[in-house]
Amino acid sequence: MVTQLAREAGAYVIGTGRAADRQAALDFGAQEFVNLENDALEDRGGVDLAFDVIGGEIGKRSAALIRAGGTMVSVGGPPETRPAERLAIDFVVEADRAQMEEVVQRVRDGRLRTNIGNVATLDEAVAALNPTERVTGKTIIRIRP
Amino acid sequence: LEPVWAPRYLPIGAMIFVVAEADERLLVAEFGLTDWYRDGSLAEYAAVETRNLAPLPGDVDVTVGASLPISGLHCVAGTLPARPPSGGAERARARRGRRSRVDGDAART
Numbered sequence: 001m002v003t004q005l006a007r008e009a010g011a012y013v014i015g016t017g018r019a020a021d022r023q024a025a026l027d028f029g030a031q032e033f034v035n036l037e038n039d040a041l042e043d044r045g046g047v048d049l050a051f052d053v054i055g056g057e058i059g060k061r062s063a064a065l066i067r068a069g070g071t072m073v074s075v076g077g078p079p080e081t082r083p084a085e086r087l088a089i090d091f092v093v094e095a096d097r098a099q100m101e102e103v104v105q106r107v108r109d110g111r112l113r114t115n116i117g118n119v120a121t122l123d124e125a126v127a128a129l130n131p132t133e134r135v136t137g138k139t140i141i142r143i144r145p
Numbered sequence: 146l147e148p149v150w151a152p153r154y155l156p157i158g159a160m161i162f163v164v165a166e167a168d169e170r171l172l173v174a175e176f177g178l179t180d181w182y183r184d185g186s187l188a189e190y191a192a193v194e195t196r197n198l199a200p201l202p203g204d205v206d207v208t209v210g211a212s213l214p215i216s217g218l219h220c221v222a223g224t225l226p227a228r229p230p231s232g233g234a235e236r237a238r239a240r241r242g243r244r245s246r247v248d249g250d251a252a253r254t
Contacts, residue, residue, distance in 0.1 A: 001216045002219070002220040006224050009224065049224075073224070093215065093218040093222060094218075095196070095198070096218065097196060099217070099221045100213070100214060100217065102221060103218070103221060107205060107213065108204065108205060112217075114209055114212040114213060116208060116212050138212045138216070140211045
């Protein structure tokens, strides 16, 4: 979703993740993809904005690639590394009616696609939320079939 | 703003659904989020402040709606150039001509 928004804003987007994520990232608009298991992040050069939901070592390496004046956004906790002359943003998202309406309007317009993986019933919820295999896409629990 | 009990929000015509996140926190909403800091999000009923909800248009499937709040709010707040929400995050401003990197699980964001 963030890839789509960044592309719409005119940014050149490089997605990262596991090899299995490559096609999904490209399908959602990333112009390049870095396989974190095999490729070197540093080979792609500096970026102006990094949006990190992983943290840890990947977060540190991401922070190191941000150009002067750039921004690191992390949603998994404060960045462990904050290079000088870069802005670091970490936040806990809050409900905002205007933003939610903005998001859903983009979905209606076809400007934003969501990534739904598994849709489970309430009876299946515990297993669905504790998968034994990696699930791509969001898990949705339907209370009523 | 008066809180509402989620199931009683049904009369406006929207289904109640649950957004399930990886941390197993269950967020009950029409379309929106409960207060992160409120106890009882796993209860059968949850009080939700109306300001935390937005109508889900009838032409948007509830399954799609359930997938939007967490990801959508994170992404909008984290990337788009606009005023920050009151008390919320400053936005990072993805712009034309800039290079952005997106790390992580496409399922989450």
